[in-house]
Amino acid sequence: MNARFLIRRFAHAALLLAAISLFSFALVQSAPGDFFDQMRMNPRVSAQTVEGLRSEYGLDQSFAVRYGMWLRSAVRGEFGISLAYNTPVGPLLIPRAQNTLLLTGTSTFIAWILAIPIGVWRATNRKKLSRRSCELATSTLLTIPDLLLFLCVLLFAVRSGWFPSGGMYSVDSESHGLLRLKDIAWHLFLPSLALALATLPALIRHIRSAMIEVLDSPFIRAARSHGIPNSRLLFRFALPVAANPLISLFGFSVATMLSSSLLLEVILSWPGLGPLLVEATLNKDVYVVIGAVMLSAAFLIVGNLVADMLLFAADPRIRVE
Amino acid sequence: MVNYRRKLVVCAVLLAGFHMAVLFAGFFAPYGYAVQDRELPFTPPTRPHFIDSQGRFHIRPFVYRWQTDPAISGSIQEDFTRRYPVCFFVQGAPYKVAGILVSRVHLFGVDEPGRISLLGTDGFGRDQFSRFLHGGQVSLLAGLLAAALSVTLGLFVGAIAGFYGGWIDEALMRSGELFLALPWLYLLFAVRAAMPLHISQSQVFLLLVSVMGLIGWARPARLVRGIALSAKERYFVIAARGFGASDAYLLRRHVLPQASGVALTQITLLIPQYVLAEVTLTFLGLGVSEPMPSWGSLLSSLQQYYVLSTYWWMFLPAALLIPLFLTYYLAADALQEQWKTVSL
Numbered sequence: 001m002n003a004r005f006l007i008r009r010f011a012h013a014a015l016l017l018a019a020i021s022l023f024s025f026a027l028v029q030s031a032p033g034d035f036f037d038q039m040r041m042n043p044r045v046s047a048q049t050v051e052g053l054r055s056e057y058g059l060d061q062s063f064a065v066r067y068g069m070w071l072r073s074a075v076r077g078e079f080g081i082s083l084a085y086n087t088p089v090g091p092l093l094i095p096r097a098q099n100t101l102l103l104t105g106t107s108t109f110i111a112w113i114l115a116i117p118i119g120v121w122r123a124t125n126r127k128k129l130s131r132r133s134c135e136l137a138t139s140t141l142l143t144i145p146d147l148l149l150f151l152c153v154l155l156f157a158v159r160s161g162w163f164p165s166g167g168m169y170s171v172d173s174e175s176h177g178l179l180r181l182k183d184i185a186w187h188l189f190l191p192s193l194a195l196a197l198a199t200l201p202a203l204i205r206h207i208r209s210a211m212i213e214v215l216d217s218p219f220i221r222a223a224r225s226h227g228i229p230n231s232r233l234l235f236r237f238a239l240p241v242a243a244n245p246l247i248s249l250f251g252f253s254v255a256t257m258l259s260s261s262l263l264l265e266v267i268l269s270w271p272g273l274g275p276l277l278v279e280a281t282l283n284k285d286v287y288v289v290i291g292a293v294m295l296s297a298a299f300l301i302v303g304n305l306v307a308d309m310l311l312f313a314a315d316p317r318i319r320v321e
Numbered sequence: 322m323v324n325y326r327r328k329l330v331v332c333a334v335l336l337a338g339f340h341m342a343v344l345f346a347g348f349f350a351p352y353g354y355a356v357q358d359r360e361l362p363f364t365p366p367t368r369p370h371f372i373d374s375q376g377r378f379h380i381r382p383f384v385y386r387w388q389t390d391p392a393i394s395g396s397i398q399e400d401f402t403r404r405y406p407v408c409f410f411v412q413g414a415p416y417k418v419a420g421i422l423v424s425r426v427h428l429f430g431v432d433e434p435g436r437i438s439l440l441g442t443d444g445f446g447r448d449q450f451s452r453f454l455h456g457g458q459v460s461l462l463a464g465l466l467a468a469a470l471s472v473t474l475g476l477f478v479g480a481i482a483g484f485y486g487g488w489i490d491e492a493l494m495r496s497g498e499l500f501l502a503l504p505w506l507y508l509l510f511a512v513r514a515a516m517p518l519h520i521s522q523s524q525v526f527l528l529l530v531s532v533m534g535l536i537g538w539a540r541p542a543r544l545v546r547g548i549a550l551s552a553k554e555r556y557f558v559i560a561a562r563g564f565g566a567s568d569a570y571l572l573r574r575h576v577l578p579q580a581s582g583v584a585l586t587q588i589t590l591l592i593p594q595y596v597l598a599e600v601t602l603t604f605l606g607l608g609v610s611e612p613m614p615s616w617g618s619l620l621s622s623l624q625q626y627y628v629l630s631t632y633w634w635m636f637l638p639a640a641l642l643i644p645l646f647l648t649y650y651l652a653a654d655a656l657q658e659q660w661k662t663v664s665l
Contacts, residue, residue, distance in 0.1 A: 019499055020503065143649075280514070281510050282607075
C-alpha cells in the first residue's frame, strides 16, 4: 500500500488552508474603513473613544502583528473577536457551520441518490426523440437560476402552508429528544430538496457523459454478448469503471453546493453560515468574514480529501503508482 | 459538423437580438427606468385586447388602464371606460442612444394616462419591462466584461504556465488552486468585504466586474495550460523555434491561436454565471442600488413576504433569464463540439 499518496494530499490540504488564511486575511484587512466607521459619524462619540476601541481590538496594529495575533487566537480555537457580537468568532461560527453542514450533507446525499440512476438511465437511453427531450429538460433545469428556484420553493412553502417557510425550529417548540429531531427534519425537508434540485442537473450531465464513454468500450460489448442482464451490466460492470471522474466530481460539487447553500440560507432564513456572512460583510465585522471564508474553504478541502481517499480506495492504479 | 454550425448560428442570432434589445433599451422600453406612478403600485401585466366591452373587434390592439377600488383594499381591475390603442414608433420621454444621441422615439406605447407594462409594475408603479431592459445594461455588461476579463487573464496565465513550465508553472497553478479551493460566493463576499460599502454607482459596477473577473481566471487558465503544454511539443512549433522565433512570437502566433476555441467556449459559459453572480450579490444588497436598475435589484423586492406571496409577476424578470441562459449554454455546447472537430 502506498501511503505516500495520502500523506502528500494531507500536506497539500494543510498548506492550502494556510495560504487561504493569509490570502483572506490580507484581502479583508486591506479594506478601507472599519467596523467603527458608523461610530465616528456619531457626534456623541469622541474620536478618542473610537481610537481607544480600535487599539483595544488591535485594529491600529500593523498587518504582521494582527496576523500573528489572529493565528494565536486561531490556535486557541477563537479565530479573532467578532466586533458586532463582542465574542470570540469560533464559538459563534461552530453552531452555524453545523447547521450548514446538516443542510449541505443532506442535500448532497439526496442529489447523488437521485443523480446516479437518472444519469445511468440517460446514458442508456438512445432513442432519438426521448433523448432530445430529456436533454432539453436537463438543460432547462440547469439554467434555472438558483435564486428563482429558491424563491419558488419559498413561495410554495408560504402559499401551501404544508411546510415551514423558513428557520430551523418551530418558534414555540421547547421539545427535546425525538420530537426536536422530528421538528428539525420537518424544517430541513424543503431546503435540502431545493438545494439538491439546484445541483442535480450538473451531476446528471457528468454521470451521463462518464457512463456513455464506458458503455462504448469493447468489454461492455463482450459482456453483453455473454448474456449478462442489462441492469447487472450497468451497475456492476459499467458504473465502477465510470466511478473515477465521478468521485473527483464529488469533491468539486461541494464548492457549488456551499455557494448555493449560502443563498438558500439567506432566502429561507436557515441559521447557517450564509446569513451570518452577509450580515458580517455589511457590518465590516472582519474576523467573522475571515472565519466564515476559512470554514467554507476547510469544508471544500475536506470534501476534496474525502474524494481523494475514495479514489484511493476505489482505484488500484493510484495505490500502486 | 453542419448540424452544430446551424445550432451555433441560431444561438448567435437569438443572443444578438436579445443584446440589441438591451443595448437600445431606451428605444424598446416604453418608459424610463425611474418613471413612477405612485397611484398604481403593483399592477399586474397589462393585457392586450382586441375586442372591446361592446364586443367590437379592433385590428389595432389596445389596453385598459388599471384602477383600484377604494372600497375594497387590494382589489385591482381594468377600467373599461376608455380604450388606449397601442401605437408603434411613438414619441415619448427622451432618452440617450449610446450615451450621446438624444431621441424620443419608442418602439411602442400608449397615450397618457394609459400605461402599458408587459411585466406589471413594482411597488413604485415603475414599469417592470422597461426596468428589465434597462437593468440588462448593468447586469449583462457586468457579465460580459467580467467573463472577458477572467478569460483574458486565464489565457495569459495558462499560456505562460504551460509554455515555460518549471517553477513558473508551479507558482501560477498553485495560486490558481487558491481560487478554486474557495466556494465562489464565499470568495466574492470576502473580496466584497474588502471594499468600501458606500461608493458611487459606477464604482460599484467596476468593482463587481473586477471582483468577478479576478475570481474566475483559474479554471480557464487550467484548460489553456493543457493546450499550451501540448502545443509546445508540436512539430511546427519546434520548427519555428529552430528558425529562431522568440518566445513572445511563439506564444502569440502558435500557442494562443490554438487556445482560442477554449477561450471562446469559456466566455460563453462564464457570462451566464457572472450575470447570476451579479444578480445574487445585488439581491443580497451588496451590488448596485436604487434607482439604478439591475436584474438583481428587480428581484430584491421579493425578499418581502407579501410581495413574494401576492404579486406573481414580480417573478417574471427571473423567468425571462431562463431562455437567455439556455441560449448561452446551447451556444457553448455547439462551440465546444465545433472546436473538438476542428482540433482533431
